[in-house]
Amino acid sequence: MYRSHTCGELNAGHIGNTVTLSGWVQKVRNKGFMIWVDLRDRYGLTQLIFDEERSSAELMDKAGKLAREFVIQVTGEVIEREAKNPNIPTGEIELLVQDFQILNSSKTPPFTIEDETDGGEDLRMKYRYLDIRRKPVQDKLMFRHQVGMKVRNYLSNAGFIEVETPYLIKSTPEGARDFVVPSRMNEGQFYALPQSPQTFKQLLMVGGMDKYFQIVKCFRDEDLRADRQPEFTQIDCEMAFVEQEDILNIFEGLTRHLLKEIRNVEVNEFPRLTYADAMRKYGNDKPDIRFGMEFAELDDVTKNKGFNVFDQQELVVGIAVPGAASFTRKEIDKLISWVKRPQIGATGLVWAKYNEDGSLKSSVDKFYSQEDLKAWAKASSAKPGGLILVMAGDADKTRSQLSALRMHLGNEMGLRKSDEFAPLWVVDFPLLEWDEETERFHAMHHPFTSPKKEDFALLETDPGKVRANAYDLVLNGNEIGGGSIRIHDKETQSQMFKYLGFTPEEAEEQFGFLMDAFQYGAPPHGGIAFGFDRLVAILGGQESIRDYIAFPKNNSGRDVMIDAPAKLDEQQLTDLHLQLKS
Ligand code: ASP
Numbered sequence: 001m002y003r004s005h006t007c008g009e010l011n012a013g014h015i016g017n018t019v020t021l022s023g024w025v026q027k028v029r030n031k032g033f034m035i036w037v038d039l040r041d042r043y044g045l046t047q048l049i050f051d052e053e054r055s056s057a058e059l060m061d062k063a064g065k066l067a068r069e070f071v072i073q074v075t076g077e078v079i080e081r082e083a084k085n086p087n088i089p090t091g092e093i094e095l096l097v098q099d100f101q102i103l104n105s106s107k108t109p110p111f112t113i114e115d116e117t118d119g120g121e122d123l124r125m126k127y128r129y130l131d132i133r134r135k136p137v138q139d140k141l142m143f144r145h146q147v148g149m150k151v152r153n154y155l156s157n158a159g160f161i162e163v164e165t166p167y168l169i170k171s172t173p174e175g176a177r178d179f180v181v182p183s184r185m186n187e188g189q190f191y192a193l194p195q196s197p198q199t200f201k202q203l204l205m206v207g208g209m210d211k212y213f214q215i216v217k218c219f220r221d222e223d224l225r226a227d228r229q230p231e232f233t234q235i236d237c238e239m240a241f242v243e244q245e246d247i248l249n250i251f252e253g254l255t256r257h258l259l260k261e262i263r264n265v266e267v268n269e270f271p272r273l274t275y276a277d278a279m280r281k282y283g284n285d286k287p288d289i290r291f292g293m294e295f296a297e298l299d300d301v302t303k304n305k306g307f308n309v310f311d312q313q314e315l316v317v318g319i320a321v322p323g324a325a326s327f328t329r330k331e332i333d334k335l336i337s338w339v340k341r342p343q344i345g346a347t348g349l350v351w352a353k354y355n356e357d358g359s360l361k362s363s364v365d366k367f368y369s370q371e372d373l374k375a376w377a378k379a380s381s382a383k384p385g386g387l388i389l390v391m392a393g394d395a396d397k398t399r400s401q402l403s404a405l406r407m408h409l410g411n412e413m414g415l416r417k418s419d420e421f422a423p424l425w426v427v428d429f430p431l432l433e434w435d436e437e438t439e440r441f442h443a444m445h446h447p448f449t450s451p452k453k454e455d456f457a458l459l460e461t462d463p464g465k466v467r468a469n470a471y472d473l474v475l476n477g478n479e480i481g482g483g484s485i486r487i488h489d490k491e492t493q494s495q496m497f498k499y500l501g502f503t504p505e506e507a508e509e510q511f512g513f514l515m516d517a518f519q520y521g522a523p524p525h526g527g528i529a530f531g532f533d534r535l536v537a538i539l540g541g542q543e544s545i546r547d548y549i550a551f552p553k554n555n556s557g558r559d560v561m562i563d564a565p566a567k568l569d570e571q572q573l574t575d576l577h578l579q580l581k582s
Contacts, residue, residue, distance in 0.1 A: 001020065002020070002022045002073055003020050003021050003022040003073070004019045004020045004021075005019050005020075005021060006021070006041055006042075006043035006044065007021055007023045007039050007040055007041040007043055007044050007045055007046040007090070008041070008042075008043030008044025008045070008046075008089060008090065009043060009044070009089075009090070010046055010078055010090050010093050010095070011089065011090060011092055011093060012080070012092045012093060014078040014093065015078050015079060015080055015093060016077070016078065017077070017078050018075065018076070018077050018078075018098070019075070019076070019077075019078060019095070020073065020074065020075045021039055021041075021046060021073070021074050021095065022041070022071070022072070022073045022074075022103070023039040023040050023041035023046075023071070023072070024039070024040045024041070024069050024070070024071055024106075024113075024133065025037055025038070025039060025040075025066050025067065025068055025069060025070045025071075025072060026038040026039070026040040026045065026068065026069075026113065026114065027068070027114075028066050028067065028068070030064060033051065033052040034049065034050065034051045034052065035049070035050040035051075035060065035063045035064065035066075036048065036049055036050075036094075037049075037050075037063070037066060039072070039074065039095075040113075040133070042138055044088065044089060044090055045088055045090065046090050046093075046094070046095055047081065047085075047090070047093075047094040047095070048074060048076065048094065048095045048097050048100075049079075049094045049095065049096055049097065050063040050097050051096075054096060055096075055097065059097065059099065062100070063097070063100075066102075067105075067106070067108070068106065068108060068109060068113070069106035069107075069108075069109050069113065069130075069133075070102055070104070070105050070106050071102070071103040071104040071105075071106070072100050072101060072102055072103060073100060073101045073103055074095065074097055074099070074100035074101075075097070075098050075099050075100070076095040076096050076097040076098045076099075077095070077096045077098065078093050078094075078095060079093065079094060079095070079096045080092065080093060081093055081094045109127070109130050110123055110126075110127055110130070111123055111124065111127070111130070113130055113131075113133045113134055114134065115134065115135055115136055117131075117134060119131070122554075122560065125552070125554060125560050125561060126560050126561055127561070128550075128551055128561050129561075132550065137547070140540065140542075140547050140548050141548070141550055143536065143539075143540050143548070144536045144548050146262070147258065147262060147532075147535070147536050147539060148215055148532070150257070150258055150261055150262065151215065151235055151254065151258070151532075152215070154253075154254050154257050154258075155213045155235075155237070155254065158211070158250065158253075158254075159210075159211050160211040160212060160213040160237065161209060161211060161212060161213070162212075162213055162214055162215070163204055163209060163212050163214060164214060164216075165194070165197040165200035165201065165204075165214065165216070166194075166200070167193055167194060167217070168181060168191040168193070169191060169192055169193070169194050169200075170191070170192055170510070171192040171510065174195040174196055174198065174220070174446050175195075175442070175443075175446070176195055176220035176221060176222045177220070177221035177222065178192035178193065178195065178219075178221060179192065179193040179219045179220075179221050179230070180192050180193070181193065182576040182577065182578055183576075184575050184576050184577075187577040188577060193219035194218060194219060195218055195219065195220050196216075196218045196234060196236060196529060197214060197216055197218075197236050198446060198448060199448070199511070199513075199514050201214075201236060201237075201238035201527060202238065202448065202486055202514065202517075202522075202525065203513075203514070203517055204238065205238055205239075205240045205522070205523055205525040206517045206518070206520065206521070206522045206523070208240075208523075209240075210239070210240050210241075211237075211238075211239050211240075212236075212237065212238045212239075212527075213235065213236065213237045213238075214235075214236045215233060215234070215235055215236075215532060216233065216234055216236050217231055217232070217233055218231070218232055218233070218234050218236075219231050220232075224555055224556065224557050226555065227543070227544055227545055227546065229533065229545065229546070229549065229552060229553055230553060230557045231553075232531065232532075232533050232545075233531075233532040233533055234529040234530060234531060234532055235481075235529065235530040235532050235535075236527075236529045237251070237483075237527050237528050237529065237530075238525060238526070238527035239525060239526060239527060240523040240524070240525045241523055241524060241525070242485075242524070242525065242526050243485065243524075243526075244427070244469050244471060244485055244526065247471070247483065247485075247526050247527065247528055248270075248272075248425055248427075248471060251473065251481065251528055251530075252269075252270050252423075252425075252473075255270075255423055255473065255475075255480075255481075258535075258539060259421055259423075259539075262539050263419070263421065263539060265421050267421060267422075267423060270423045270424050270425055270473075271289070271424045271425070272424065272425040272426075272427055273287070273424060273425070273426050273427070274426070274427055274428040275426055275427070275428050275429045275430065275467075276428070278426050279399060280295065280297075280399075281294045281295050282294065282295065282403055282406070283295060283317075283398075283399030283400050283401075283402050283403030283406070284399075284400070284403040284407075284477075285426055285429070285472065285474075285479075286426070286472065286474045286477060286478060286479045287403075287424070287426075287474065287477065288407065288410060288416060288422070288476055288477030289422045289424055290410075290415065290416060290417070290420050290422045290476060291410050291415035291416065292322070293319045293320065293321060293322075293406050293409070293410070294319070294381075295317050295318070295319060295399070295402060295406075296317065296318050296319070296320070296379050296380035296381065297315065297316070297317050297379075298316045298317060298318050298376060298379055298380065298390060299315065299316050300379070301372065301375040301376055301379050302316045302368075302376070302390070302392075303316065305367055305368060305372060306367050307364055307367040307368070309348075309350075309392065310350075310392050313392040313393050313394075313398075314393065314394050314395045314398075315392065315393065315394070315395040315398050315399070316390060316391075316392040317390070317391060317392070317398055317399065317402055318376070318380050318388050318389055318390035318391070318402075319380065319388070319389055319402065319405075319406055320354075320377070320380040320381055320382035320383070320386045320387070320388050321386060321387045321388075321389060321409055321413075322383060322385070322386050323385050323386065324386060324387035324409075324413075325353040325354055325355055325356070325384075325385050325386055325387050326385070327353075327387055332351055332387075335349060335389070335405070335408075335409075336348065336349045338405070338408060339391070339401060339404075339405055344401050344404050344405070345397075345401065346391055346393075346398075346401045346405075347393065348391075349389055349390070349391060349405075350362070350363050350364055350389075350390040350391075350392075351363050351387060351388065351389055351390070352364075352368075352373050352376055352377070352387070352388040352390070353386075353387055353388075354373075354377050354382045354383070354384055354385065354386045354387070354388065355384065355385075356384050356385050357384070358384055360373035360374065360376075360377065362388075376388055376390070389402075389405065391405075407477065410477075416476065416477065418541035418542070419541060420476075421475065421476060421538075422475070422476060423473065423474065423475045424473075424474050425471055425472070425473060425474070426471065426472045426474055427470075427471045428452070428467045428468075428470075429444055429445060429467065429468050429470040429471070429472070430444050430464065430465075430466065430467060430468065431443070431444060431445075431449065431451045431452075431455075431463075431466040431467060431468035431470075432444060432463050432464060432466060432499065432500075434464060440500075440501045441463055441464070441499060441500060441501070442500065443496075443500060444468065444470070445468060445470040445482065445483075445484050446484075447496055447497060447500055448484070448486045448487055448493070448496075448514075449468045449469065449470050449484035449485075449486065449487070450468065450469045450484065450485050450486055450487045450488075450492070451466050451467070451468055451469070451496075452466070452467045452468065452469055455467050459495075459499060463499060468484060469484055469485035469526070470482070470483070470484035470485075471483060471484070471528075473528070473530070475535075475538055476538060478534055478538060479531070480530055480531055480534055480535050480538065481528050481529060481530040481531070481535075482528065482529065483526065483527050483528025483529060484526060484527075485524070485525075485526035486525055486526055486527075487518075488518060488522040488523065488524050488525060489518055489522070490515045490518040490519050493511070493514070493515055493518060494507060494515060497511065533545040533548055533549060536548045
């Protein structure tokens with residue numbers, strides 16, 4: 001028996017007991033006549049004590065050789081501690097060691113394995129197994145486990161069945177590149193790793209499974225943006241005989257359940273915004289609605305007053321920043337430079353302070369009277385003490401620039417509080433999106449998404465205007481879930497492939513299996529997938545998903561611990577019928 005108790009469980013109630021613990025040496029304090037050792041396992045820390053008066057010389061000697069991260073098994077008597085530590089559950093006791101065994105020694109670890117570490121990100125990732133010994137990391141992995149359990153239980157209780165789908169498949173287009181796996185047994189042929197189980201979950205609906213879910217790995221070979229992982233986890237779901245309303249209700253229920261159970265937060269019915277409104281009000285299809293500052297279109301009150309810069313633009317739009325009339329000239333200049341950075345690309349920023357005394361002062365006083373500026377304040381719902389920030393230009397571009405500024409201010413002013421949760425649905429996404437590069441339409445969600453019935457006719461005349469039965473769940477400025485009602489008949493699906501620029505042969509070759517299935521009584525169906533890593537991070541009150549992944553990849557998609565990706569040897573290449581260009 002390696003242990004009778006864990007390192008996190010002994011307390012005053014155990015005083016006088018003889019116990020056995022196993023764990024890692026976190027710290028040794030050696031005063032010569034007394035030696036203290038902090039022993040760690042996943043459950044906590046227990047202080048061990050060796051002292052000249054009560055321990056044999058031989059034991060003192062052996063203890064003197066202990067060092068950080070040695071693995072030991074120790075037996076001793078639980079005694080009351082003199083200097084109690086109220087910060088840890090085992091702080092009232094210590095273990096007077098009678099004997100111990102070294103189960104394994106350790107090299108000196110490259111960084112300190114404590115709550116606070118001196119190890120930088122790169123070093124910790126290279127030795128991730130040591131990083132995982134740290135309590136904050138273990139806590140996050142356990143938190144992820146908790147969220148996963150709650151999701152499984154909730155969905156299982158709601159009648160969903162978890163079904164595994166294959167990882168070695170054929171390409172499923174979800175807007176990214178596939179990772180591919182060469183087939184040794186089929187020369188020149190490749191599997192693709194799923195970008196999501198999309199087609200399989202639809203086939204499960206054809207198969208009559210009715211309600212499916214899976215907590216599943218997905219793979220997307222995208223250019224990596226900050227905090228994206230090439231492999232990530234989804235809560236993937238699909239239901240038969242449902243309309244959009246049914247799906248929104250079930251998954252609003254799941255989200256509300258998680259917020260309550262995990263964060264003890266109760267939220268009201270989730271607001272719903274159409275995509276068009278989200279873009280108009282926030283310039284963003286995943287708005288953070290925790291901090292107001294809705295967009296105000298100011299064309300009527302700014303144009304034709306002699307200020308050419310505005311007159312010629314498609315859109316003049318602004319936000320009122322509460323309390324920001326007190327910003328200094330320098331602070332405002334900083335915002336102006338911020339929006340002019342190439343990443344944002346704005347040409348400028350006009351401002352108007354709405355002073356506490358009701359007067360207004362703007363950067364364009366030459367062109368606008370007090371009366372005019374009052375109209376700006378009214379249109380943007382600015383209150384005295386507020387600062388109105390205005391941008392102008394091409395409508396789409398300007399909205400997205402102002403959205404970036406709004407989020408920047410939200411961050412800078414501490415308005416994006418990690419313990420506040422504001423979920424919403426964004427609905428009525430466009431079905432198609434014009435791609436400048438390939439000069440054709442792409443499915444905004446994916447090609448299996450059904451168009452809204454009432455927009456069907458537009459497919460021939462104005463495809464960009466067609467709305468989809470597609471929805472996103474947004475939480476605190478993050479898209480945490482997205483899905484759609486699917487097409488479930490062959491006719492419509494083939495037409496959709498046609499609009500997306502597939503020839504009938506290409507459609508048949510790639511998706512023949514799905515269109516075949518649709519000819520054998522496919523039920524109406526729809527679904528959704530949640531980004532599990534992101535959901536866990538937001539529930540945990542953190543920005544970075546990497547913290548919640550046991551073995552994450554770095555920003556260049558590398559696993560620096562196992563050093564992947566890596567070369568294959570000649571024989572493997574030959575077996576796989578692959579030749580590298582020299
Ligand atoms: N497969 C979709 C995705 O990964 C989700 C869905 O439509 O259910 O985004």
